[in-house]
Amino acid sequence: MTPLEAARARLERHIDAQGMKHTRQRVQILEAFMRGRHVSVEELLRDVQNEAPGTGAATVYRTLKLFVEAGIAHERNFGDGQARYEPAVEDEHHDHLICTDCGTIFEFEEPEIETRQSQVAEAHGLSLRSHRHEIYGTCNRREACPRWPRS
Amino acid sequence: MTPLEAARARLERHIDAQGMKHTRQRVQILEAFMRGRHVSVEELLRDVQNEAPGTGAATVYRTLKLFVEAGIAHERNFGDGQARYEPAVEDEHHDHLICTDCGTIFEFEEPEIETRQSQVAEAHGLSLRSHRHEIYGTCNRREACPRWPRS
DNA sequence: ATGAATGCAAATAGTTTGCACCTAA
DNA sequence: TTAGGTGCAAACTATTTGCATTCAT
Secondary structure (H helix, E strand, C coil): CCHHHHHHHHHHHHHHHCCCCCCHHHHHHHHHHHHCCCEEHHHHHHHHHHHCCCCCHHHHHHHHHHHHHHCCEEEEECCCCCEEEEECCCCCCCEEEEECCCCCEEEECCHHHHHHHHHHHHHCCCEEEEEEEEEEEECCCCCCCCCCCCC | CCHHHHHHHHHHHHHHHCCCCCCHHHHHHHHHHHHCCCEEHHHHHHHHHHHCCCCCHHHHHHHHHHHHHHCCEEEEECCCCCEEEEECCCCCCCEEEEECCCCCEEEECCHHHHHHHHHHHHHCCCEEEEEEEEEEEECCCCCCCCCCCCC
């Protein structure tokens, strides 16, 4: 089962469970969404409208919320003032590194940090719900980074 | 030297260095700002206008940016859609825990997490610039938490 | 048939900006 | 005197919402 198939299955299940309707737009948006990695609404809307002109921005916003509720998307906010969404892989978690020069987004996973984090929450008497951990830096990669001046 | 005095000194220095002007508003906003802990612009504006009616919102926004540039404030974003600012204490760093029920903000410092974080950045070939680490949870404190139902 | 989903446009919320007036230096 | 600062209102950006229309069931 491909990630897209898995996501589609989860979405169908969620839609049925909530007594919602299966629509052309929801499938189209899902397909475009699953092709991306950390897409902004703007980017996604552009992609969708390429194949399905006439799709409204409001629908994309509403559908992304639906994806989050269905557990197939995570909302991210990297401080550029717009939300980004990424496909959620079941039982998988990672945080992000962002190059402030070129905008490249890397992912990382640090069990030790996660552990410490739980301890911190506990020490403060909080029941951990979620977290957000982003590292910002510059990627020092002339070739890869679009903002590095080419000689 | 109190924190306020220290901040004022740094601000004056910055203002002089940049050839800017010392104004009544900047001092008033600084004083109100240093009284708070993680104030939103809205809250700060209200405080300032209590003592200095007529102060404009734009001035508060502009002044907070100035504070950040002068190194006496940090901008924070806890996902409630508005920026918050907190006094920067020199050579001190902490991250945050936020109670999603009552909004209480706790601070924490975990050298081990910081260390791992640097290693992660390095492993990905990034020069670490900054980071953001927030833990969200619920504080389980009937008495302290305004959103807990009183019996 | 009928209620939910869509698309558009208008509304919102936080923040920024243009500009005439004011004020520190 | 005069550049920089302030206050107001208008502009902006991302997102949400109201509503008439369309579509899945």
